[in-house]
């Protein structure tokens with residue numbers, strides 16, 4: 273996940289997905305402009321998240337917002353979001369054996385959930401080690417937090433939601449696997465005190481294990497950080513993302529980052545794979561009885577499709593297994 277826009281939602285096979293191919297070519301401003309000027313109706317509100325490393329990035333962001341609103345105010349009114357016409361939801365006879373079969377729902381119920389409006393948010397991202405902060409932001413941790421202060425102030429003045437990240441929270445490619453949980457808690461608290469709406473604590477390198485995740489979460493709670501201010505962002509480089517997710521769930525965390533097909537990764541964390549695949553995360557959550565409202569079969573199809581379009585390998589286990597069953 274470079275400085276391009278990052279959408280925290282899964283895509284349907286329509287206009288927005290076509291834009292995704294441009295992610296490889298377009299820069300953040302072009303992607304955001306297209307998302308604002310040609311909003312994709314998916315039936316659910318989507319939060320589009322724009323990474324902002326400094327004030328210049330914020331100015332670029334505001335410039336796109338302001339020019340897009342000029343374009344749309346001059347454009348003819350866009351048609352209302354297309355309701356999902358009697359979507360063929362899987363039969364209601366959800367098999368007890370398959371916790372991932374999605375029960376059928378009356379289409380009126382689905383249409384009632386049509387997105388009111390998408391939202392655009394920004395993200396600032398600090399690191400829990402000096403070496404990664406230097407690599408990723410070309411400054412110290414303290415300097416990065418000072419850089420974020422005016423960004424949060426200006427974003428709040430315009431009622432823009434801000435997500436903070438703390439990278440390398442469970443292991444650093446430069447300083448090794450023992451990131452200090454108290455340092456993570458200190459930076460998380462600073463971002464929240466500056467006004468961040470939530471902080472995603474990121475295992476950028478995937479070095480996190482269940483015991484380390486448990487220790488980190490205890491340190492965050494001991495620092496007075498409440499669970500609903502936290503998201504967890506697990507890369508699956510060592511295959512530990514799902515077990516770490518369960519540790520987070522048991523601790524009371526309810527926001528987890530993922531990427532369809534396991535796409536993504538961080539250019540400054542060599543060898544880091546993408547985030548845990550959304551298909552695997554959702555399959556795991558459903559197996560624990562969590563209701564996500566996500567149709568795992570559709571999810572699996574989208575993951576396979578976008579991985580192929582981007583020429584990336586599809587990194588999801590559950591998604592590939594679901595597709596194999598559908599094709600058998």
Ligand SMILES: CC(C)(COP(=O)([O-])OP(=O)([O-])OC[C@H]1O[C@@H](n2cnc3c(N)ncnc32)[C@H](O)[C@@H]1OP(=O)([O-])[O-])[C@@H](O)C(=O)NCCC(=O)NCCSC(=O)C[C@@](C)(O)CC(=O)[O-]
Pocket residue numbers: 273274275276323325326328329330332397407408409410437438439440474475476477505538539540
């Ligand atoms: C922050 C800088 C720019 C500092 O980089 P720097 O070299 O110290 O910046 P500078 O102020 O010296 O400027 C250098 C040049 O960049 C330009 N510049 C300066 N700022 C911007 C901007 N915002 N947009 C466009 N251009 C910019 C600036 O105008 C100048 O251009 P020149 O005068 O040489 O022609 C650089 O370190 C940077 O771009 N860092 C971000 C890299 C990145 O995208 N990393 C991945 C983010 S995702 C991530 O971290 C993972 C996470 C958080 O998602 C979760 C996880 O951890 O898993």
